[in-house]
Amino acid sequence: MIDNGGSGKSWLARRLAEKHGVPLVHLDDLHWLPNFAGERPRDQRDRLVAEAAKGEAWVMEGIYGSILHNVLARVTRLIWLDLPDDACIANLLDRGQQGGGTAEQFEDLLSYTRGYRFRQNSLNSFEGHQRFFEAFGGKKAKLKSRAEIAALLDAG
Numbered sequence: 001m002i003d004n005g006g007s008g009k010s011w012l013a014r015r016l017a018e019k020h021g022v023p024l025v026h027l028d029d030l031h032w033l034p035n036f037a038g039e040r041p042r043d044q045r046d047r048l049v050a051e052a053a054k055g056e057a058w059v060m061e062g063i064y065g066s067i068l069h070n071v072l073a074r075v076t077r078l079i080w081l082d083l084p085d086d087a088c089i090a091n092l093l094d095r096g097q098q099g100g101g102t103a104e105q106f107e108d109l110l111s112y113t114r115g116y117r118f119r120q121n122s123l124n125s126f127e128g129h130q131r132f133f134e135a136f137g138g139k140k141a142k143l144k145s146r147a148e149i150a151a152l153l154d155a156g
């Protein structure tokens with residue numbers, strides 16, 4: 001599951017994992033050191049991602065296009081939550097900082113989220129996610145509203 005920060009990826013991923021009885025993998029947990037103390041070394045992060053993707057079935061969510069490359073061959077369904085940026089920002093503001101990060105890190109997240117559609121040549125941008133989505137040959141869904149997300153969850 002991919003999209004901008006604050007789109008509801010974690011919320012939807014948790015519900016899908018519960019519904020199907022499979023493990024949930026939050027890429028933030030693998031990319032960042034505890035309490036967002038910095039990024040994990042890439043080799044360690046990639047090893048953790050590979051281990052998580054070895055399972056028979058799982059739900060994985062995050063914005064990290066660089067990580068998606070490592071597991072794309074195992075993905076059976078790709079979901080892109082393409083919600084308006086203002087909805088993502090509002091959701092982030094409503095939920096506040098999570099995972100022990102600082103106020104400064106939260107401001108950085110808001111700024112990063114605001115830049116989603118403007119970043120160029122980034123795997124963690126609208127452009128990068130669009131390339132992944134278009135190239136993916138398996139089952140996929142691009143959801144543009146909370147109603148579409150709810151319908152997908154109801155359908156399974």
